[in-house]
Each structure stands twice: as C-alpha cells, then as structure tokens.
Amino acid sequence: MSSFWNNRISISIFGESDGPAIGVTIDDLPSGEYIDTDELTKFMARRNIGIRTEAANAVPHILSGISSGRTTGAPLCAFVQNVPAKPTPKVHTDPTARCGHADYTGAVQYRDFSDFKDRGNFSQKMTIPLCFAGSICAQILERRGIYTGAHIASIHGLKDNPFDPVNITRDGVRSIRIKRFPVINDRRGWAMLEDIRRAEVAGESLGGVVECACVNVPAGVGSPVFNGLENNIAQLIFGIPGVTGLEFGAGFRSASMLGSQSDDRFYLNDRGYLASHTNHHGGILGGISSGMPVTLKVAFSPVGSTGDSGERETCTVPAAVASVEAAVNIALLSQMIDYPNFC
Numbered sequence: 464m465s466s467f468w469n470n471r472i473s474i475s476i477f478g479e480s481d482g483p484a485i486g487v488t489i490d491d492l493p494s495g496e497y498i499d500t501d502e503l504t505k506f507m508a509r510r511n512i513g514i515r516t517e518a519a520n521a522v523p524h525i526l527s528g529i530s531s532g533r534t535t536g537a538p539l540c541a542f543v544q545n546v547p548a549k550p551t552p553k554v555h556t557d558p559t560a561r562c563g564h565a566d567y568t569g570a571v572q573y574r575d576f577s578d579f580k581d582r583g584n585f586s587q588k589m590t591i592p593l594c595f596a597g598s599i600c601a602q603i604l605e606r607r608g609i610y611t612g613a614h615i616a617s618i619h620g621l622k623d624n625p626f627d628p629v630n631i632t633r634d635g636v637r638s639i640r641i642k643r644f645p646v647i648n649d650r651r652g653w654a655m656l657e658d659i660r661r662a663e664v665a666g667e668s669l670g671g672v673v674e675c676a677c678v679n680v681p682a683g684v685g686s687p688v689f690n691g692l693e694n695n696i697a698q699l700i701f702g703i704p705g706v707t708g709l710e711f712g713a714g715f716r717s718a719s720m721l722g723s724q725s726d727d728r729f730y731l732n733d734r735g736y737l738a739s740h741t742n743h744h745g746g747i748l749g750g751i752s753s754g755m756p757v758t759l760k761v762a763f764s765p766v767g768s769t770g771d772s773g774e775r776e777t778c779t780v781p782a783a784v785a786s787v788e789a790a791v792n793i794a795l796l797s798q799m800i801d802y803p804n805f806c
Contacts, residue, residue, distance in 0.1 A: 468702070470695055471797045474596050478542070480586030486523060486542030487592030489599060493806045494536030496603050498529055506598035509640065510590060510785040523595045539599065543591055587704050587779060590786045597789020600796040607805065611677045611791050612636020613784045614645050616760060618655040618671035619662070624648045626676045628712065628742040628758045633678055645784045663777040668765040670705075671780035673787045675759050677795060680746065682737070682754035684798050691750020692757070692798055699790035700761055705779055708762035712745025727755075757795075761787050 466476040472492060478485030504522050528539025601611060610633045615623055624647040626635070639645050646652035662669050685692030693711055700709050717725045720743070727739035739755055746757035763780050776782075799805050 468699060468793075470690070470794075471800045472600075472793070474593075474793060476589065476592045478545075478592075480545070480588040482545060484542045484544045485589060485592055486540065487596050489528070489539040489596050491800075492528070492534050492536070492539060492599070493603065493800065494534050496534040496606070497532055498534065498599060498602055500532075502602060503595070503598050505640075506601065506785060506789075507591070507594055509645070510594045510782050512644070512781040512784075523591070541592070541595055545588075587776070587782070590703060590783075590789075593699075593702065593793075594785050594789045597786075597792040600792040601788070604792060604796055604799070607799075608633075608679045609677065609795070609799075610636050610679065611675065611788050611795070612639055613673050613675035613788045613791075614639045614647055615652070615655065615780055615784060616672040616674035618778060618780055619658050619669040621651065621655050621658055623651050623655075623674075626674055626756075626758060628676070628745070628756060629740065631676045631678055631756050631758075636676055636678060644781060659778045668767075668776070669778040669780070670707075670763050670765040671778065673761045673763065673780060673784050675761070675787050675791055677746070677757040677791060680752045680754070680757050680795065681802070682752055684795070684802055685747065685751040687750045692747050692752055692794070693750060695794035695798060696759065696791055699794050700759075700787065703761075703783060703786045703790060705763045705766065705783070706761055707764045709759060711747060711757075711759045713743040714745075714760065717743055757791075759791070 468474045473488075473490045475488045475490075476485070477487070507522050523541035523543050526540040526542065528535055528537050604611070612635070614626075616625065617623065626647075639647065642649075642652075644652045644656060646655070659669060685695075697709055700706055713720070713725065725743045727741045727744050729737045729739050732738040736754060739753070742755045742758065744753065744755070745759060746753055746755040761783075763783055766776050766779055
C-alpha cells in the first residue's frame, strides 16, 4: 500500500480512518514561509460540506516543521486524533456486501488482512491530510501571486456556470471560497441542493464533476514525458476517493473538433506576454505550462450502496472541491520549487 508521493516535495499520509489518528508529513518545503493558521482552518472547513463524521471537523495538530508561524525546513508533520467509533451491532463481515466500495478488491490485494470493516485507507476521511498539505502549498503559491480555485461544475446532470478558461482571474477563483455551497451561479446551486435532498429521501446517491482553475501560473513549469505537470496533477487527483475521470482544457471535446477549431493561436497581449484567444489546451502543452490558466475537470461517481441504509453520504462532490484544489496545489508547488526566482 503506497501512501507516499514524491516529486521535489514529498507527501506521506499515515493512519487509518477509524484508527487512533490520521496525519501527514510534508518534506522539502522551502524554509521561512509564513503559514497563516486562520487561513488553514478556513481551508480545512471547506472539505466538511456534507460530511457527517465528527473527526472531519478537526484541524490537524502540527507536531514539527513550523516555528513562530514559519516553516523551518524540517519535515512538517501534523495529525488529527480520530473520534472513537460508536459501537454498532451491524458489522460487515463480507467484503462483497458494500457495492461500489473497495472492500472486495482490498481484501484480495491484502489477503483479507486489510481492515475493510472500518474502511481503513479507502475512506473519504483520508482526504483530511491531503487537504492540510494542499492548504500549506496554497499559501506558499499565493504569496507568489498564483491562485487555485474550484467549484461544482455539475451534480447529477445539473450544471453550474463554467469558468472562463481564458479570462478567469484571482478574484474569480477566490470568490467561490467564501460560499457555503461552492458554485458560481447560486440559483443553480439551489437546484443541486434540492436534487441532493430528493436523492437522500429516496435512499439514492449522486455523482458529479468538479472544475478547477489555476491563474497566474507562469509559462515553462513542468517537463515532457513522465514528469509533466498533468502527470503530477493526475497522480494526486486519483488519490481522492471516488474519482473516475480527469480531463484538461477541452478534454474529450477536443476529440470531435477539427484541428482549426482546437488550435490555440498565440498573440502578444497588452502586457507584453504571449497569450491565446482560446484555451482548449488547458494551459499545458507538452507537459509544460503555457502561461494561460490551467484548467481541469474531475468526475466523481456516486457513493456505492452499503447494504444497510444510513451509512453513506448522499453526495460527496461538494466536499471534494477542497480536495481537488489541494491536489493541484501540491502538484504545482512541487513543479515550481526549482522555477527561477521562485524561492
């Protein structure tokens, strides 16, 4: 089982969802970076939308790596102490009982030693350390003017307004963070909430899509072949439970375009930088950032049935918005550490 990710900076997630604690160690962060704990708390709160577990509301305790509010250069380690699981007479003994979950595959892979009854490393709760690491990375990036934001693009076919892939701004991505329900069009968000309520009454679950954008990413970040910017983002995105698809820019729509339609022709803008009138490439060409906003969409499946009602979230998409941002922030910072004049 691999809970370790490394590419210039490293992220190591430890613990289990119903164990004593879960946490994360972040290594090779630049030293001297100021970390605002209030901003950290706000970011962590955003992943709690719709999550019922009490432990999800906890802010990680920092053990090392920060002194007097600044990173020291030592590994940054933080953990959340889990709330003890409430006793229940219903105990899962059959790894095939919960459809759509990884109980069976985990049991096969780990020869029945994996803790599928308590969901172990397969739980949504394991995004707590991911979000903590992503929030730390976000603050370091934002101090350099680079901002990442995400919103619910759709739930069960109900769509929000999309980001403008060419003209999305810092204020555009930041404005969604203050909303209780992370959508651009509040009226469409109300319709989504009503759809979630109807699904809950019916005992159903819903999936959806999260759209993410990064603004002010300079050109030249990343590399081709196996260490491209998309590669790093994708590896972290697929570490989020429930992810079933990922596309950058126009994604699968580009497959039905003509070459003349999908081409993003460059021009010199009024600030003297190369830009393009369209952004079908999603801000990345050949694994390297182009200077246009980096845009991507992440698909989430409905939560699988549990075999006994009341144990599942109706829709995890709202809570996943912060997790997507966190994954992108980690990947982007790891690629930018060696960028000229970044540190």
